[in-house]
Amino acid sequence: MTVTADAALHGPPSSAGLAELLRAPVQAALAARADALRSTLPVRPVTAADRFAWWTSLNAAQARNAALVDHLDALIGHLAGRPVLGCAPHDPMPTAALDAADGFTDALTARLMALYRAGRGPGSA
Secondary structure: OOOOHHHHHHOOOOHHHHHHHHHHHHHHHHHHHHHHHHOOOOOOOOOHHHHHHHHHHOOHHHHHHHHHHHHHHHHHHHHOOOOOOOOOOOOOOOHHHHHHHOOOOOHHHHHHHHHHHHHHOOOOO
């Protein structure tokens, strides 16, 4: 199914159509955020022992940023079809991904995100 932004804003969009339309810009916003944070951190080692030493060497702000990078990477994976803990496996656009992308997208994407949230109704996670 292909949905255009114009159709989504002027017709009654389906939740699935909006999720499809939002996937790429939300992934891009999350990736840009993760990359910006990652660039402020020391290079993350590959081995488990080195990663432990790396984590313990970080100050509090760096540790928060590193944890946020991990969270953003997990959400990006979920949007790419690799379900993440805390999000329903069948949910194409988890609220956590929308929340993490808030303020990091253009005006059109922000409007589409608001339409998607409104279509989900209250209490949807």
